[in-house]
Amino acid sequence: MKKLMILFVALTLVTFAAMTAIADNKDKGPTEVKLPARMGEVTFQHAKHQERVEDCTTCHHAGVEAGACRSCHGEKAEAPKAKKVFHKLCRSCHKGNAGPTKCKACHTK
Ligand code: HEC
Ligand code: HEC
Ligand code: HEC
Numbered sequence: 001m002k003k004l005m006i007l008f009v010a011l012t013l014v015t016f017a018a019m020t021a022i023a024d025n026k027d028k029g030p031t032e033v034k035l036p037a038r039m040g041e042v043t044f045q046h047a048k049h050q051e052r053v054e055d056c057t058t059c060h061h062a063g064v065e066a067g068a069c070r071s072c073h074g075e076k077a078e079a080p081k082a083k084k085v086f087h088k089l090c091r092s093c094h095k096g097n098a099g100p101t102k103c104k105a106c107h108t109k
């Protein structure tokens with residue numbers, strides 16, 4: 001009986017490890033994203049930000065699988081406009097972390 005328990009626990013651990021490995025390998029998305037704006041295009045270093053910000057859902061609040069921000073923001077009535085949410089999210093973190101907050105540090109022509 002004890003041996004069976006040990007086998008069961010071992011199998012559970014192996015399954016769990018396999019699931020974590022799959023989660024780690026899932027699509028990390030683009031290295032760089034160009035966000036067009038009339039003020040000038042914003043080049044967003046996605047991979048660098050993934051290193052800086054541990055939790056994906058800090059930005060992908062709807063979940064990574066929900067896809068591009070603009071699939072809701074600017075599309076769906078219940079989602080605030082893209083400009084508003086990007087400015088809010090990007091600048092509020094930068095203010096506390098020495099990231100760029102001046103218009104031309106993000107918007108370049
Ligand atoms: C600092 C904010 C931020 C963090 C942290 C972040 N992302 Fe993103 N991610 C973005 C933005 C902005 C885009 C561009 C979305 C768009 O084009 O609307 C994006 C795009 C993506 C896309 C492509 C989505 C699509 O369908 O176009 C994937 C996949 C993705 N991210 C995965 C991740 C994963 C996985 C993590 C965590 C390891 C992560 N991201 C962390 C901001 C972030
Ligand atoms: C931290 C980076 C960042 C800073 C700083 C910033 N912006 Fe933005 N801004 C963005 C992003 C990202 C978007 C969204 C682009 C999109 O809609 O895909 C945006 C969108 C906009 C838009 C709407 C898009 C358009 O086509 O008109 C305007 C206007 C704008 N910003 C003006 C400003 C002004 C003025 C400042 C300085 C007071 C500023 N921004 C500072 C990142 C920034
Ligand atoms: C599936 C739809 C969906 C996707 C995808 C999505 N959002 Fe949102 N987002 C919403 C809705 C709806 C709200 C308003 C309700 C709420 O606060 O949850 C919101 C609210 C926000 C807010 C808070 C705005 C405020 O005024 O407090 C921020 C910031 C934000 N989103 C940023 C993003 C970013 C950045 C992305 C892409 C990485 C993204 N969202 C992807 C639907 C979405």
Ligand code: HEC
Nearest residue numbers: 042043044045048052053089090093094097098099100106
């Ligand atoms: C949770 C924190 C956080 C969020 C959210 C965030 N950033 Fe940053 N960002 C940083 C930090 C930290 C730096 C680096 C500051 C330094 O050490 O130079 C940075 C640097 C940058 C830079 C300078 C170039 C680079 O990558 O080194 C740009 C441009 C930038 N961010 C754009 C954005 C945009 C656009 C968004 C929103 C889509 C965003 N950031 C969201 C933390 C954040």
